Amino acid sequence: MTTPSLPPRPARRAVIVGSGISGLAAALTLHRAGWQPLIVERAPERRTGGYFVRFFGPGYAAAERLGLLDALPNRQRPGARGFEIDRSGRVTPGLTFPDQGDGTPLRMLLRSDLERVLYDAVHDLVEIRYGTGPAAITQDRHQVTVTMTDGSVESADLLIGADGIHSTVRSLAFGPEDLYREDFDHAVAACVIDGALPGVRDGDTMVATAPGRSAWINTYVDHPPVAFLLYRTPWPAAEVRKNPSDALREVFGDFGGTIVPAMLNAMDRSESVLFDQVSQIHINRWSQGRVVLLGDSAWCMSLYSGQGSGMGIAGAELLSRLLEEHDCVPSALGAWEQQLRPLTTRYQKEALRMQHFFMPVNRFGHIARRGLVRVISHPAGAKIAKAIMN
Ligand SMILES: Cc1cc2nc3c(=O)[nH]c(=O)nc-3n(C[C@H](O)[C@H](O)[C@H](O)COP(=O)(O)OP(=O)(O)OC[C@H]3O[C@@H](n4cnc5c(N)ncnc54)[C@H](O)[C@@H]3O)c2cc1C
Structure with missing residues (x-):
């Protein structure tokens, strides 16, 4: 006797708020895990700018696994030189950034390099809706519903707040920013x-x-x-x-x-x-039911850590892997936080030490x-x- 095969489960839907490094990385990895992501971005068009990024450690390793490394340049010239300038303008030998860090090679990049590589990987696969964002969020055991600022309504299995340090998702679902932002x-x-x-x-x-x-x-x-x-x-x-x-x-x-x-x-x-x-963000839970924070909205470590972009990518990759392994979304989110939090806590502490290197x-x-x-x-x-x- 043959057992009748079950109809394939429809792809699970995720609404991702923010098309920064974390949001684009989440869209890419979720799509590869069989999900149907939708990105909503408040800016009217792509945000291609940004400044330097030292790219190494978990983010570098994740980018390698995702096959993104070949498209990422290293913008540090071989034989680069570092100099210190004193108050009067006298120039003396100084430091250059190392070519290794946290167990991987270190590449000097620009944020725009990461944005371009991730955008190129997702824009044919994932809808990105510009000029909008969440105005209200409700959820029950089965779905989360987001009313957008343009009046449209989206229901999904998961809502990801990858909307940066001043996250609206965090404000709507977890409370005001002042509770979580710690300023240098x-x-x-x-x-x-x-x-x-x-x-x-x-x-x-x-x-x-x-x-x-x-x-x-x-x-x-x-x-x-x-x-x-x-x-x-x-x-x-x-x-x-x-x-x-x-x-x-x-x-x-x-x-x-x-x-x-x-x-x-x-x-x-x-x-x-x-x-x-x-500033940094310190919040004791990254998820509430089917709403989860990712990247700077969850754990902003500040520019001193050198890990903001990297952890956005590494965090997205791990989140998608655990969502693939767990049928239950809240369980996947719990397992994700348990695995990732020790690392982000470590980098937040390292940022406190590194501030002295960037500025005495x-x-x-x-x-x-x-x-x-x-x-x-x-x-x-x-x-x-x-x-x-x-
Ligand atoms: C000067 C400087 C140097 C840095 N150096 C490094 C470094 O060396 N290494 C490193 O890894 N990181 C570095 N960082 C940090 C890194 O740039 C950030 O951690 C990283 O870009 C955060 O990405 P994100 O996607 O989480 O957030 P963001 O880049 O802030 O993206 C959030 C996105 O959400 C959108 N958004 C916001 N609100 C809404 C809303 N309500 N609705 C819809 N969309 C919304 C925004 O428009 C934006 O596109 C540096 C940062 C700075 C400023």
């Missing part, structure tokens, strides 16, 4: 530089630091240099509401010889300057950082540092 007393500004800077050659990284301030210029293969500036401020939320040019000139006006003033001039000419506060927060930190740079820029010190990084 830091502001960050970044922009692409539209021309050559005095004394900066292709392949160079230059860093000017003083207690509570730092200014970085990174050069890239086949891309203009990117400048970013960090400084301490007691009221970062109020600070980043100021005009960036005025705020930055006030803090960096007397700083870094000719290079920092040239960076400030380039920022004035740029149409797109990132000017924001630096006080006089003592400045002296310690200078000493460390001197040791590491010596060949013997570099070997020790490399061993520690790996």
Whole structure:
């Protein structure tokens, strides 16, 4: 006697809010796991911009498994050189980013490289609806229903909030952002530089630091240099509401010889300057029923961790794998969080340490950082540092 075969189960549906690195990675991996994802993105079109990304560790390993690595460039020039600039503009040898980290090679990329590779992989397979996002969320045991800001309504097996640090999904399903955002007393500004800077050659990284301030210029293969500036401020939320040019000139006006003033001039000419506060997200559960947070909305670790994009990809890959293994969505979400949380907690803690590398927060930190740079820029010190990084 033959048993009648069951009709194939219809593909499970997921609504993904946000088409950043995490949202695109979720769409790709869920599609490969047999789901039917829909992305909704608040911006009117693709967000192709973004700044530097050190890409290594779990994200790098996930990108390799997903077959994305070949399409990702390494924008660090072989033989790249690092320099430190003191307050008066004197230039001394400094550090370059290592070529390994957390057990994998480290690639210098731009956020736009990751966005392009992920977008190319999904845009023929997954619907992306721009100019909309969630206005209300309801759920029962069987489905989650999202009413969008354009009035449309979508029901699905799963809602993924991959909508970044200021997540609307988190606000709607978990409560206001203030409960979960922990701010550093830091502001960050970044922009692409539209021309050559005095004394900066292709392949160079230059860093000017003083207690509570730092200014970085990174050069890239086949891309203009990117400048970013960090400084301490007691009221970062109020600070980043100021005009960036005025705020930055006030803090960096007397700083870094000719290079920092040239960076400030380039920022004035740029149409797109990132000017924001630096924060982390700490929330004790990433899912409620069929709603889950992914990427910066769940665990934003800040730029100091070097893991934000990478963990968006690694988190999406693991989530899709567990959803494939578990029929019950809430059980898959629980298993996912149990596996992933130790890693994100570790990187959040590492970010607290790494902030001192990016910007010495006080006089003592400045002296310690200078000493460390001197040791590491010596060949013997570099070997020790490399061993520690790996
Ligand atoms: C200066 C700087 C340097 C960094 N350096 C590194 C690094 O070296 N290595 C690294 O791995 N990471 C780095 N990061 C962090 C990394 O860029 C982020 O962690 C990562 O891009 C987060 O991706 P995401 O997709 O989770 O969120 P986001 O990139 O914030 O994407 C969220 C998306 O959701 C959309 N959205 C928001 N609200 C809504 C809504 N209500 N409805 C619909 N859509 C919505 C947004 O428009 C956006 O497209 C750096 C960040 C900065 C700023």
